Amino acid sequence: MAKISLQNIAKRYPNQERFTVEDFNLEIADQEFIVLVGPSGCGKSTTLRMIAGLETITAGSFLIDGKLMNDVAPKDRQIAMVFQNYALYPHMSVYKNLSFGLKLRKYAKDDIDSRVKQAASILGLTEYLDRKPATLSGGQRQRVAMGRAIVRDAEVFLMDEPLSNLDAKLRESMRAEIAKLHQRLKSTTVYVTHDQTEAMTLADRIVIMDQGKIQQIGSPVDVYNHPANVFVAGFIGSPAINFFDVRVENGYLVNDAGFKLKLSALALSKLPNLQPSQELTLGIRPEDIKVSENTESPEAGSTIEVEITVVETLGANVILHAKGGENEFVSRLNAGQYGRPGDKVTLWFNLERAHFFDKTTQQNLVSAKASNGDS
Amino acid sequence: MVGSKKFNFLWIAFFLGPGLVGFTIFVLIPIVTSLYISFTEWDLLNSPVFIGLGNYQTLIADPDFWMSLKNTVFFILGYLPSVMAIGLGIALLLNSKLKARTFFRGVYFLPVVTSWVAVSLVWSWLFNPVYGLINYFLSLVGVTGPNWLTDPKTAMIAIIITSVWKDIGFIMVLYLGGLQNISPSLYEAASIDGANELNKFWKITLPMLQPTTFFVVMISLINSFQVFDQVNVMTGGGPGNATNVLVQNIYQSAFNFFEMGYAAAMSWALFIIIFSVSILQMWGERRTKI
Amino acid sequence: MKYIGTTIKYLLISAGAIIMILPFVWMISTSFKSGGATMVFPPQFIPDPFVSDNYVTVFERFPMLTYLRNSIIVAIFTTLGTILISTLSGYAFARMQFRFRDQIFLAYLATMMIPAQVIMIPQFILLKNFGWIDTYQGLIVPGIFAVFGTFLMRQAFLGIPKELEEAAFMDGANHLTVCFRVILPLLKPSLATLTIFTFMQSWNNYLWPLIVSSSREMATLPLGLALLQGQRDTDWNLVMAGVVISVIPILAVYLFAQRSFIQGMTMSGMKE
Numbered sequence: 001m002a003k004i005s006l007q008n009i010a011k012r013y014p015n016q017e018r019f020t021v022e023d024f025n026l027e028i029a030d031q032e033f034i035v036l037v038g039p040s041g042c043g044k045s046t047t048l049r050m051i052a053g054l055e056t057i058t059a060g061s062f063l064i065d066g067k068l069m070n071d072v073a074p075k076d077r078q079i080a081m082v083f084q085n086y087a088l089y090p091h092m093s094v095y096k097n098l099s100f101g102l103k104l105r106k107y108a109k110d111d112i113d114s115r116v117k118q119a120a121s122i123l124g125l126t127e128y129l130d131r132k133p134a135t136l137s138g139g140q141r142q143r144v145a146m147g148r149a150i151v152r153d154a155e156v157f158l159m160d161e162p163l164s165n166l167d168a169k170l171r172e173s174m175r176a177e178i179a180k181l182h183q184r185l186k187s188t189t190v191y192v193t194h195d196q197t198e199a200m201t202l203a204d205r206i207v208i209m210d211q212g213k214i215q216q217i218g219s220p221v222d223v224y225n226h227p228a229n230v231f232v233a234g235f236i237g238s239p240a241i242n243f244f245d246v247r248v249e250n251g252y253l254v255n256d257a258g259f260k261l262k263l264s265a266l267a268l269s270k271l272p273n274l275q276p277s278q279e280l281t282l283g284i285r286p287e288d289i290k291v292s293e294n295t296e297s298p299e300a301g302s303t304i305e306v307e308i309t310v311v312e313t314l315g316a317n318v319i320l321h322a323k324g325g326e327n328e329f330v331s332r333l334n335a336g337q338y339g340r341p342g343d344k345v346t347l348w349f350n351l352e353r354a355h356f357f358d359k360t361t362q363q364n365l366v367s368a369k370a371s372n373g374d375s
Numbered sequence: 376m377v378g379s380k381k382f383n384f385l386w387i388a389f390f391l392g393p394g395l396v397g398f399t400i401f402v403l404i405p406i407v408t409s410l411y412i413s414f415t416e417w418d419l420l421n422s423p424v425f426i427g428l429g430n431y432q433t434l435i436a437d438p439d440f441w442m443s444l445k446n447t448v449f450f451i452l453g454y455l456p457s458v459m460a461i462g463l464g465i466a467l468l469l470n471s472k473l474k475a476r477t478f479f480r481g482v483y484f485l486p487v488v489t490s491w492v493a494v495s496l497v498w499s500w501l502f503n504p505v506y507g508l509i510n511y512f513l514s515l516v517g518v519t520g521p522n523w524l525t526d527p528k529t530a531m532i533a534i535i536i537t538s539v540w541k542d543i544g545f546i547m548v549l550y551l552g553g554l555q556n557i558s559p560s561l562y563e564a565a566s567i568d569g570a571n572e573l574n575k576f577w578k579i580t581l582p583m584l585q586p587t588t589f590f591v592v593m594i595s596l597i598n599s600f601q602v603f604d605q606v607n608v609m610t611g612g613g614p615g616n617a618t619n620v621l622v623q624n625i626y627q628s629a630f631n632f633f634e635m636g637y638a639a640a641m642s643w644a645l646f647i648i649i650f651s652v653s654i655l656q657m658w659g660e661r662r663t664k665i
Numbered sequence: 666m667k668y669i670g671t672t673i674k675y676l677l678i679s680a681g682a683i684i685m686i687l688p689f690v691w692m693i694s695t696s697f698k699s700g701g702a703t704m705v706f707p708p709q710f711i712p713d714p715f716v717s718d719n720y721v722t723v724f725e726r727f728p729m730l731t732y733l734r735n736s737i738i739v740a741i742f743t744t745l746g747t748i749l750i751s752t753l754s755g756y757a758f759a760r761m762q763f764r765f766r767d768q769i770f771l772a773y774l775a776t777m778m779i780p781a782q783v784i785m786i787p788q789f790i791l792l793k794n795f796g797w798i799d800t801y802q803g804l805i806v807p808g809i810f811a812v813f814g815t816f817l818m819r820q821a822f823l824g825i826p827k828e829l830e831e832a833a834f835m836d837g838a839n840h841l842t843v844c845f846r847v848i849l850p851l852l853k854p855s856l857a858t859l860t861i862f863t864f865m866q867s868w869n870n871y872l873w874p875l876i877v878s879s880s881r882e883m884a885t886l887p888l889g890l891a892l893l894q895g896q897r898d899t900d901w902n903l904v905m906a907g908v909v910i911s912v913i914p915i916l917a918v919y920l921f922a923q924r925s926f927i928q929g930m931t932m933s934g935m936k937e
Contacts, residue, residue, distance in 0.1 A: 052831075052835065053377040053834075054377070054831050054834070054835075055377075056377050057377075070377075071377060072377065073377055073834075074377065074831075074834045074835050075834060075835065075836070075837040075838070079835065080835065081831075081832070081835045083828040083831070083832055084828070085826060085828055086828075087826065087828035087829045087831065087832035088832075089829065089833075089847060090851060091850040091851060100833075100836050100838075101835070101836030101837055104836055104837040104838055104842065105837045148832070148836070386761070386839075386840045387757060387761055387763050389840075389841075390753045390754070390756055390757035390761060390844070391753070391754060391757035391758075391761070391763075393749075393750055393753060393754075394750045394751075394753060394754030394757075394810065395754070397750065397806075397809060397810035398773065398776075398810050398812070400791070400810075401788065401791070401806070401807040401810045402784065402810060402812065403772070403776065404787070404791075405784045405786075405787035405788045405791060406776060406779055406783065406784060406787075408787035408790070408791075409783050409786055409787045412786060412787060412790075419790070419793075465678070468674055468677060468678045469678065471674065473674065473675075473678070477923075479678055479682055480927075482682045482685050482686060483681070483682065483685055484923070484926070484927060485685060485689065485916070485919075486685065486688075488915055488916065488919045488926055489869075489912055489915065489916070490868070490869030490871070490886075490887050490911065490912070490915070491869065491871055491887075492869070492871050492886075492887035492888075492890050492891055492911075493887070493890065493908045493911055493912050494688075496890060496891075496893075496894060496904055496905075496908050497689075497691065497692045497905070497908060498688065499894065500691070500692075500901050500904070500905065501688060501691060503901070505704075505706070506703060506704050506705070506706065506708060506901075507708075508687075508691055511706070511707055511708050540684070540685070540688070543685070544685075548927050597780075600780075601780055601781070601782065603872060604871045604872065607871070607875075607891075608871075608894075622782055625782050626782075626872075626875075629785075629786050629789075630789075630875075630876060635790070638786055639783075639786050639787075642780070642782045642783040642785075642786065643783060645780055645782060645783070646779060646780055646783050649778075649780060650778065653778075
């Protein structure tokens with residue numbers, strides 16, 4: 001049982017004016033898998049390190065199971081952590097690496113032995129117990145780092161970009177293993193990454209951060225389908241969402257750099273309370289931009305003539321980069337032939353799945369309420 | 376790191392405390408005291424008498440001080456260029472693909488680990504005018520060697536030769552480090568551009584060694600302003616005052632004549648000289664860089 | 666052409682090496698000569714007669730054993746003390762957070778610019794007040810707090826990734842465990858360098874014993890050796906035997922740990 005509560009957490013380093021983390025509020029349920037994601041310098045690692053007790057908390061309260069933990073030393077927090085560079089003790093064998101924490105906590109010898117052996121067998125490290133870390137492969141080192149957390153039966157697991165030092169293939173398989181491990185151990189987990197794929201695949205809930213502030217909290221599907229603001233929309237999704245500056249005029253979406261699209265009644269109904277000629281940012285995901293098959297548009301006034309600039313063939317998908325007016329478009333399409341660079345094609349926007357943001361506040365006009373679902 | 380404040384303080388006190396206390400007692404306080412002593416007249420028997428800048432005034436008018444400074448500068452002028460040129464030369468030779476490199480490096484470094492006293496004694500014996508090896512070798516080429524250490528004209532030269540011999544290995548090792556930092560690709564590129572060995576030395580090796588040279592000059596200057604052991608053992612500052620260098624002068628003033636205040640003032644003069652030379656050198660280094 | 670170049674290189678480097686070796690040969694050769702054989706012309710390289718009595722006589726005529734004992738005691742305790750203090754302070758400066766940490770360290774560094782001669786006079790007076798003149802404490806303790814060791818160990822500690830100690834803290838370690846069981850085992854090369862360098866400095870030191878030791882009872886080897894030649898007519902065969910005795914221990918260590926020696930000298934940029 002470990003519920004974590006972060007209330008108005010803030011961090012400011014001495015001699016620095018800006019807060020590294022500000023106004024951070026998050027309730028983590030027992031057994032939940034939370035992923036903190038954001039660009040580098042967004043404060044996600046600092047937040048994790050405050051939970052670990054490696055950084056002091058400047059302001060706010062941090063509770064585990066209702067107990068205030070702000071000033072409790074790391075070793076007394078019942079927390080285990082996996083570091084980005086693994087931080088294995090180079091002069092100790094795998095066995096000693098795994099048992100070091102137990103020894104310091106004065107566990108009985110047999111207990112240590114059985115715990116280490118069990119963790120080793122879970123992670124497939126049994127035959128490497130006598131080896132020094134330097135003789136292990138990257139993946140094996142990563143497992144030892146995980147093992148060091150597992151042996152202690154800690155109530156909370158913290159992981160700081162644990163996969164970022166692995167190559168792409170290994171990362172994918174370790175990702176799956178971490179998911180399996182969590183299902184098995186059910187420890188409350190806080191996981192920091194800058195990789196949105198890891199965030200999407202592992203998380204029960206994702207916390208997206210930027211410049212020290214939480215941008216949105218929600219399930220992976222939630223943050224993808226209902227981004228709270230321009231930042232979240234742009235950060236989640238690959239290839240990245242398309243943004244255009246637009247205004248709504250007489251039922252039309254007008255972009256000064258080159259297009260004018262008719263809004264359907266449904267799309268229009270998602271945009272209540274617009275000020276006349278309010279500046280908007282239109283966000284539309286690549287899979288919602290289609291190539292119109294016939295020259296006849298599916299709906300009059302809702303297509304854009306563009307010129308293909310780059311075609312990326314990815315097997316199941318084709319990523320089409322195109323230019324029209326001064327705008328650039330990225331579209332994800334099912335595999336097929338759509339033309340070659342220089343060819344003209346007609347694009348069609350699925351505006352019912354588009355997102356509209358206020359250009360000044362950057363907030364989602366439509367689903368702001370629905371997507372802030374962290375309660 | 377989070378933890379209770381009191382607890383953290385105890386840890387810091389445990390780790391830093393012993394060192395800081397010792398540092399304060401044996402380094403920091405002596406420095407401050409030294410400055411104070413330099414403003415007093417003190418023979419250790421009676422209490423110190425504050426005389427303000429008196430010692431420094433005496434110093435400026437004291438021919439013995441200027442003589443010892445002159446001797447020190449003479450030592451540096453003889454010692455520094457020779458030890459640097461030879462040290463660099465040996466480093467260049469050793470930097471090429473040579474069999475028994477480690478062996479040679481070890482041999483050249485041998486005198487560096489030997490104490491100054493041992494080296495000074497051996498060289499005093501080598502410089503023995505009648506039975507010494509050096510005058511014997513000179514006699515082989517028909518030269519009558521001088522009374523090295525008892526002749527005011529040659530005593531300092533003998534000390535310079537001894538010092539160069541002892542420090543070649545030290546300079547060599549510093550230069551070897553610098554040479555190893557030069558990327559071989561630079562030489563390869565130069566070869567393709569048609570440079571010969573001499574071009575490479577002047578256009579690549581020497582410029583790339585500039586930071587090392589800077590370091591070597593700095594360190595050697597600081598060290599050679601403090602030259603003492605070899606002088607004290609080989610000549611004791613003599614004959615007459617021919618090899619009486621600054622530190623020898625300070626030592627004698629303090630521990631032979633018990634003029635603590637005057638000796639302290641001289642030691643601060645030494646500091647100011649070393650400090651100014653270092654600043655000057657750093658300034659010169661910066662100017663040539665830009 | 667290339668052969669000639671290489672040959673010249675070898676010739677030069679070997680000639681230089683002979684010049685470096687020759688004084689050592691001369692030292693050893695003299696130490697095995699009889700008193701009369703030192704005073705012949707031309708000088709002998711191979712002692713004739715070959716006598717080893719000098720090594721006995723030097724112990725009989727001078728308190729060499731005392732010098733040797735003093736040097737060993739002073740060098741060993743100075744080295745142990747320096748390592749302990751440098752490790753603790755280096756860890757504090759590299760790995761602990763406290764107010765004025767960087768300012769204090771800067772003060773440490775600044776004192777490295779002050780020549781030893783400035784400090785030696787008040788240090789002497791301080792020891793006099795402590796009653797430490799002509800004692801082991803006087804010879805050992807001030808040397809332990811040389812700033813260089815702290816500086817070197819701080820650099821070494823800084824070279825270890827911070828995550829390693831953080832992992833240890835999460836594992837339940839305290840600062841003592843982190844410093845001595847987690848990090849220090851990784852700093853063996855730096856420790857070796859510091860050990861050897863400090864030992865050599867202490868073993869070879871002349872100026873400080875010259876000031877602190879006022880009696881032969883408390884003289885170290887370099888001081889004692891300098892006293893050997895004090896007489897008007899120096900018995901060079903005896904002096905050289907004494908020199909050989911003083912040089913052998915440090916050369917023996919040097920042969921086994923050449924790398925650490927060279928590294929220590931390069932890093933310190935100091936000689937004595």
